[in-house]
Amino acid sequence: MIGMFYFIVKRGVTCLMALVFLLQLKCFSEIINIGLAVYRLYDLPWFRALSWYFLLTSDYFFFGESLIDYWGLVLRKDRFLFALIVHHRLISFVLYCFGFIWFVLSLQKGFYLRQFSLVFFLIFFYIFCFYFFQFAWTHVTLLIIVSQSFLIIQNLFQGLIWFLVPVSMIICCDIMSYMFGFFFGKTPLIKISPKKTWEGFIGGAFSTILFGLVLSHFMMENPLFVCPVESYYQDNLNCTIPLSFQYREFEAPRPFSFLFRLFRQQPIVRFKPFLFHSVVMALFASLIGPFGGFFASGFKRAFKIKDFGDIIPGHGGLMDRFDCQLLMGTFVNVYISSFIRSPNPHKIVQQILWLTNDEQLAVYNSLQEQLISSGLIPPS
Template sequence: MSTDNTMSSSTFSGIHHRNVEHENNIDKTPLGISETSTAGAAAPTTEDDDMEPLPSQPSGANMIVEESTIQTFMQYADRLLIGLNPRWRNWIIRGIFSWVMILGFAKLVSMGPLVVSIVVLLIQIKCFQEIINIGYTVYKSHNLPWFRTLSWYFLFTSNYWLYGESLINHFGFMMNKNNFLQPLVTYHRMIAFLLYTSGFVGFVLSLKKTYYLKQFTLFGYTHITLMILVTSSHQMIQNICEGMIWFLFPVSLIICNDIMAYMFGFFYGRTPLTKLSPKKTWEGFIGGGISTLVFGFILAGILSHYQFLVCPLEYDDDRMSLATSCIPLPLFQKTIYTMPKPFSLFKRTLELYPFQLHSLVLSLFASSIGPFGGFFASGFKRAFRIKDFAATIPGHGGFVDRFDCQIIMALFTNVYISTFARVASPNKLLQQVLALTPENREEFLRLLRNHFKE
């Protein structure tokens, strides 16, 4: 999540409009491609030489028309808070919707891992829509064939491949029992490859003379978007499968850092942090970082106490349902630590969950590297001269504006789990053995007996 550490002076009625940033140093060609004058050049000798330049940058007038309900709310907020300074009006509306999102997030977590996974997928789709609509303005300008259709097709194909892999990994044994699902499990990767190949062939057939550069640029634009969004959301769901705590905790860290950096920047911000986002300040960055470290250490101790948060997502074949209890990993069992000098003068031992020590690393990453996801998004918006990706959330912008920092945090968490926290699951190993043919099971048991005899 990106954080504006000092408030915008614009009125609420301007929040939901796409504003063009008038800066002389911003590239005015879409997708970062510069236009080169061909005046006086020799006559073109190839098809690529006579291609016309890309259209000018999409401005606010070209962007998506926001939902009427959002516009109505912003107009009502303008009238209700008309007596306040615009800076404080924005602070109030941002705070209200921050609490709405936090309470909604808490309710979502209480509904269980499957519901959370579905919501993550829906958010990914919404973020994809916001980003791809920027490229769609180029499509509409030149009537490039099949751009939007192929973009959504590639999104479907990517999700089918990655999420199918996750389902097979965690529920493959159960799916193999179903006559309809069994072929989909067996030939999953081949089906996914053929789906992608069909889209690839469709793109090649859609190539249009004089627009090759634009079409290949948008092809790359779509695939980079897929790489960032689909990969990160897939890793986030993988984290959920390791235990809800691996989803709830990193997301909460980013939320805390976002809020506290905003608050410190709002009240104490004086020193600009980066030109990519002039409203961010060093005061907000440092204040948010310290607050996140303290918050993370305390929250880790609280969450580690709840078994339904620390248990990995596994299928209980006996109950024919998801397992709701488990023996917590040592990571989530209290351990007594001997305090090093000079801290031992005050207290010789300290009882902590080991996860609380891991939380310091995650908190440090969330507060120091996480904001760069927001800086990246700010640079992207400046390249396209837009204020926000959308105006879906009053005072916050679009979904991409709120989840930009979550992308890099989800990836780091997944790498951290696989490096420092993951252990082999006996239940998952059992499912893999049961998925073998009877002959292979007997061979496996024979090898296992021989191994222990030795």
């Protein structure tokens, strides 16, 4: 055993990472089997499949983050890996959303509490004694609420529009889904929330897309909403307008280019890219966002409660209103980091200034060598 471990150590970091991964899989398998045996979860719908899916999704994100941090420059040389690196967080979030939707769709009456114990790791809580339950429950709640609130605050620093538009979309989708469902609803959408209908779901989606485009059009004209916050001392009304809010020309897709030629026009479309981003956010808010509400409905049914609180008379607590907002805020943050945010020279300079004098000189010399080798500056 010692000899094998020594051999793995000699093989380097890659083999040690593989060892950690394999040990993790075995430990996870043992804990899942305990849950199946102790709580007789053999009949629980999709228990094993969902457990392993969430594990692999988590591993993809965390192992990927580590590889990108340390080997990103090498991995970027491959085209396929470059795409995976650039969109790593978005891919991870999409994988998680797929599992999230899969879980909501698998909820069955009589299994609610046990199924939610999978998501909140309550199996661990019940294995330990009652006193550990309070500690674990608090920390899982912190993980869900605080981490997503942190991501929403990060969105604010990219410009108020990245906060206000998504929040407004969720509100619009909620209202319009109710209106369309009330007047035209006939076909049930999902068992966990019997009052939701396909008519309301589809009507809310189209309304949200239209509302998002109109709201974005007006907000993009005001620097207050589009200027990112880069410094505490910098005026947020005077900035270089980000490219997402400037008119740009794009070639029309081939299936539609004949329409332009029909009128003897160049197949060029001119618009502000944020309008496209607005459509993407609206699609998420209307198609995926509601599953945050379905998830909350299942959670309340599992614990036999009507609302999370009573701070809003007739509407329950704040979590009853913000269940979809948290999921939406996380998506916007992932979307910004994948497609919008680029390295910020101002922030990079700030980080360099935090270094010691010797470290700053080392960065300067290294940067100078790179610029000379790239031909951007002449040799000194």
